[in-house]
Amino acid sequence: IFRSTAWKATNGSMWRSTIPVEWPTSVAPKTSALRGAGDLLRADIFARPPLIKFTFAIVVGCLLALALRADAADSPNIIVILADDMGVGDVKVLGGETSKIATPHIDQLAREGMRFTDAHTTSSVCTPTRYSILTGRYNWRSSLKSGVLYGYSPPLIDADRPTVARFLKEHGYATACIGKWHLGMTMPTTDDKPPSASGTNIDWKGTIANGPLACGFDHFFGISASLDMPPYIWIHDDRFVGECTVTKAFHRRGPAAADFEAVDVLGTITAKSIEWIHANKSRPKFLYIP
Numbered sequence: 001i002f003r004s005t006a007w008k009a010t011n012g013s014m015w016r017s018t019i020p021v022e023w024p025t026s027v028a029p030k031t032s033a034l035r036g037a038g039d040l041l042r043a044d045i046f047a048r049p050p051l052i053k054f055t056f057a058i059v060v061g062c063l064l065a066l067a068l069r070a071d072a073a074d075s076p077n078i079i080v081i082l083a084d085d086m087g088v089g090d091v092k093v094l095g096g097e098t099s100k101i102a103t104p105h106i107d108q109l110a111r112e113g114m115r116f117t118d119a120h121t122t123s124s125v126c127t128p129t130r131y132s133i134l135t136g137r138y139n140w141r142s143s144l145k146s147g148v149l150y151g152y153s154p155p156l157i158d159a160d161r162p163t164v165a166r167f168l169k170e171h172g173y174a175t176a177c178i179g180k181w182h183l184g185m186t187m188p189t190t191d192d193k194p195p196s197a198s199g200t201n202i203d204w205k206g207t208i209a210n211g212p213l214a215c216g217f218d219h220f221f222g223i224s225a226s227l228d229m230p231p232y233i234w235i236h237d238d239r240f241v242g243e244c245t246v247t248k249a250f251h252r253r254g255p256a257a258a259d260f261e262a263v264d265v266l267g268t269i270t271a272k273s274i275e276w277i278h279a280n281k282s283r284p285k286f287l288y289i290p
Helices: 037-041 061-069 092-098 104-112 126-135 164-170 262-279
Strands: 004-008 015-018 055-057 078-081 174-180 219-223 244-249 253-257 285-289
Touching: 092 104, 126 164, 164 174, 164 285, 174 262, 219 262, 262 285
Parallel strands: 078 285, 174 219, 174 285
Antiparallel strands: 004 015, 004 055, 244 253
16 A cells, blocks of 8 residues: 655645655565555544644555566455645654644554655646646646646546556556546536536436546546535445535535535545445456545
């Protein structure tokens, strides 16, 4: 299980990241099955909001290297958890006495595995991080040259661009993305025009194109962008779960499903992830939880 912490320097002039990278020492990297996923999904990282405003990024190159080297009969399960807005000090093993949250499962992974604690990043925000994780490319080589996408943005990953999910799917993996996509998708509209800034022309009963399923994932459950970006509605594979019939605002006001509440999102992502793991016991798995 790989994850990295990015934090902003005190003077605001640069970004720095810390990357704990862990696998069980009882197995060789060649065939390492990254176990303990259920424990990590249940860890306190998902149980409460962050104490300080930080951003996490994950590096998956070594994960892909493990998959490349693994025998077909012993392909490692790969789980990538990307935790936005969480500080390095929020993990007890890294923050020590300054950490106010008990994270026993993550601490165990750190004690029994490997941690990298010095790394650097060209961008510590959502969309560029996700783009690099899935494509392996320098983040600003896409059409996006700064900032992030929004909830109604078109897809950032080109249709013919290789991705980690597509590669692993071709090698027999069950693949799923459960969480915050934030890489754009083609949303259906009632007038065949691009989505308006207010989302008033979204066809909530239509089919979404060029999203996670087009990037190599068998399954997607999550939201289109950040939790403070409309539309506030769940997406299952390539369809909306219900319709946006009301207006809500976590930060930005916009269309929302009546039963969608921001406070429920982390718990729902955790439950859906565990459900998918149990449903795919017979196949090697790549689960991406952004």
